[in-house]
Amino acid sequence: MYARLWCVCLAAVSAMAAEPPIVNDCILIGGEQKSASEQSLLQRLAPLKHKRFEATVQEGTDSYTYTFEVCGRVDNSSKSSNEGLVQNETASAKTTVIGRINDTHIINGTDWILLVYKSGDKYDSHCDKESRKAMIMISCNKNTLADGFMIISEERQKSNDCFYLFEMDSSVACPAEESHLSVGSILLIVFAVLIALYIIGGFLYQRFVVGAKGMEQFPNFTFWQEFGNLVADGCDFVCRSQPRSSETAYRGVGDDQLGEEPEERDDHLLPM
Structure with missing residues (x-):
């Protein structure tokens, strides 16, 4: 019984692996060999998957409305044909498929992603009646997930390789920001963490083990107090521009400070 169940499980897994990607996902062109870079780009577009945009x-x-979905079908009914971007003419209510998600190509640059839907409806007379193609330029904008979808131009004045060009803004096209800390920053962070651990750990020890109160709860309070006094004395010694003590403003009246008095002459008092 277990052997039969194991065989059924293996058969189910093999069938799932053999199935093509589901129709509401972008199917990359290129045959069996899938580009790893394209696959990673599709992963970057995952936040926009199945979101609908109109312009x-x-x-x-004449008035035309363009409807676009990122790796999703615009028409979810049973009549859908993998249309990823369609054009609706207002007057005639005619719908034209510009590109399909089962024929997708995607490339990127520093701050942009170009999503290409091919295999659209064929031109009636332009571009040698080739299939239409939609090119959606997604530019980096860190302030929005997705906004500003619009058509830029339709290039059909050629014999082949014509296309519709659209653009929109999205943060998914922005490069990943890498933050690299310098050695000095790392040392400062480690130093700050050590100081925090010293203060918090010392405070808890002084309070709950030693039973200290007030400022004595600070670890090694006496040492830091003396250290502060030494620093203050050193600063006072280096920075003071005048000596600490100055001469007394008033001089004493000691004998050594008395000058010799002039000799009095009393010769004029003697009788002649």
Whole structure:
């Protein structure tokens, strides 16, 4: 019984592995060999998956609305044909598929991602009746997840390789920010952590083990107090511009400070 159950499980896993990607996901072109860089780019677009964006443009008397989904079908009904970006003409209510998600290509640069949907509906007369193609330029904008979807231009004045160009802003296109701490920053952080541990640990020890109160709860309070006094004395010694004591403003009246009095002459008092 267990052997039969094991065989059933293996068969189910093999069947799942053999199945193609589900239709509401982007299917990358390139055959069996899938590009690892493209796969990683699709992972970056995961926050935008199945989000719907619309842009309306006026061309003369005609109005067109473009609807776009990131790796999702615009039409979720049973009639869907993997359309990832469609054009709806307002007057005639005509719908044209610009690109399909089962024919996807994706590339990127420093701060942008270019998502390409190919295999759209064929042109009637332009571009040698080739299939339409949608190119969506997703530019870096750290302030929004997704915004500003609009059509830039339609290039169809060529014999082949025509395309519709769209753009939008998204933070998923921004490069990952790497923060590298310098050696000095690391040393400062370690030093600050050690000081915090010393103060907190010493405070708890002094309070709960020694039973100290008030300022004596600070670890090694006497040492730091004496250290502060020594620092103050050293600063006073180095920075003071005048000596600590100055001469007394008033001099004493000792005998050594008395000058010789002039000799009095009393010759004029003697009788002639």
